[in-house]
Amino acid sequence: MIRKRTVSTAGLGVGLLTALAGLAAFVPIQASADDPIQVGAPIPLTGPLASDGEVMRQGIRLAVQDLNEQGGLLGRELEITEYDIGDLTPDKLQSAASNLIERRNVDVLINGYGAMGPDIPAFCPYDQPYIHNAATPNVTDMMERMNCSNIFMATDLGGAFGRIAFDQMLEMGHDFDNNRIVILHGPYDWELDKAEGIAFSAREAGWDVAMTEEVSYGTSEWGGILSRIRGHDPALVVIELLDPDAVWRFVSQLRDDPPANALVYTGYTGSMPAFGEFASGGDADGVLGMTLSAHDPDSQEGQAFMESWREAYGEDPPYSIAAQIYDHVMIWANAVEEVGDVRDFDAINRTIHESEYEGLTGSFAFNEYRYVYAGSDLPPYLLQIQDSEVRMLMRNAEQLRDAVGSSWLD
Template identity: 25%
Template sequence: MVSHSKTSRLRKVILGTAMATIFASAPAFADVVKLGLLAPLTGPAAADGQEYQRGAQMAIDEVNAAGGINGHTFELAIGDVKDQSASNVTSAVERLLGDPDVHFMMTGYASLSNFEIDNMAEAEMPYMLAATSQQTKDIIAPAPDKYGCCWSLTPSFDAYNTDVTSFAEKLAADGKISLPTKKVAIISSDNAYSKTISEGMKKTFTEKGWTITVDEIVPFGEVTDWRSILAKVRENVPDLIINTDYLPGNSASFLNQFLEQPTKSLVFLQYAPSVPEFVQLTGKNSNGVIYNLLGGALTTPKNPRAAEVAGKFKAKFGVESGTYGVGLYEIANVYFDALKKVGDPSDHAGIMKALGETDKQTAQGRLKFDPATHLAMQGDDYIPITFFQIWDGERTLISPAAYATGEFKIQPWMK
């Protein structure tokens, strides 16, 4: 495997040779600029990877149809990160960094630990990602000036750690559910995203006086049988059941098996229900399920941009967009905005600076970056945490109240 430093040097040699050829032969710029996409097109997260590709391609098709930018048109170059292992992510990153026509890189999530940020910084490659924002913060916050390359569409995950507790307690305070025991069962998967959130949740629930009756973690990857864990849940029935495994197939299996012998517990599933595949796998069993998002499309009358983008996505691909179809569309457009401002796609320093200066309304809310962490700013005036509930395959935004398009309804198994 080629080392990171060798990859960077090789890229600079290739790029230098390519630029010399361009200047010698006439046009100042290449006709086609490649946007590199890191995506799990195969493996357990392939449903998300397909969304990445569709969202990014939709943005590229629109810009090309409008005549491009400064004489450039664009195409997508994809690196399949497969199962998101370090070796597969590194291979995809190095292949794209070795292509002198790639001038911007993007992903929803690639490695989950986001170690590839260091590769982008070394190669001086503009990079925008989402998800696992705690890992992004941990890498960038100690030396933000070192990482001018890299920016996150997703805000801090702190709200994931705290707001499910507040959400459940508010439902009880409003008389919509009862919490007679303040017991919670928390199940997670052994990956950076799920574990970071579940550990934060456990801390918050404990601080607020809840009792954790089940604390289980499953190996990362496909999980088809949850029955032994669910048996533990049923032995000491909790008021609230949480599963932070983000893979839609796993989450669907969990819900289907829970409903074989349900308890009168509020069920919260992290992220997975936002993926269209989840409803396909659960059908009517998904009715009532609750999930939340940081950086999800904010389809409310207060943010017409989200409905516009979601409508275009469905018209083009014939399916609803999950989080990442809309997300990658917006990431690509943030790059196009930066390029319009800078002019030259090979001016990576200028592009990176322009990315960091972004302040615009997106499908996710107002996007502006925190200069200390390079994360999107979080809050009702920026990108809020949103709670959704599924009924008959439709997702209704139920919190926060300022953006809600409907109200919480009691889950069928709680009646």
């Protein structure tokens, strides 16, 4: 039987209250003890995040394949039920909850990120564990107000990653021409939170944050913004926008008439497969990006993961979210094995919260707010395009290779 908790909506915005409304009255599929365990995957398979959504799909499939090859979970096979959440709007997230939980009766929800807000009122009313990556102060506050005990963010807050990323850029060995930075960011909480983290660390380091501006998804012409950027003559240009096509257009147009000696940092978008495909065409060497955490290609576990990914998909795993979402599945599977009952959601949620899991990307220990801290135990990576490929530059504070200047620098 589907159990749905009553949650407090006091203090939530109109948009999120709308997302709570209209729960469809589906008749759920009733599973027997012999039926496959159902892994629900609400992931973006269309829209600007589709290339990363495909990586999420591949990572979940590989984890489920590995579990099934080991005899399944509690002696039962696992199956995946996907739902396309597209551009991450509240209605898409609520529809995902209705379809995956109310109709399909899945046992867990796994994704990389689910709109950084609207996913909380969509999935919080249920008991099934929901593991994702999009932690922001707004999300953690909402979870506390709604008393969400089933939601886990397997990453740190966006602002923490912003502060770490700026510190990494200062330590990567590049001689910046001046101490001026320009920051562009998208409208999502994650983008704003990370941009604010970068700005905070920049000011702490004595830099001048010369310009901050919100930009839109789907932007194709950047002339006016680039003109204002050039007027500030920055040494570092930051764009935090989870839209690979728009960010690549920005980089391409900036490259045609760049600020003198400016490096460009593209945030998490720089790790997405679609952005890497653009970069492979050349003339983007030196552009920086990041990923929240990734497999270590020098470790035995990382090499085994890379080999499994190559066998399954014929290419290396992207740095964006491949290993992270594999870990998400395994965090849940480990808790299920410990509890011994895939439908004892309360016990599974307690076990995830109270246990520490050693995964491909690092160590996961969820704090009281149900997210994890980035650092030496779960290291973020600074990336850079070198020789037309996305390469790891720094692992937390550890330098992995020498930085290069942008291909358009004097």
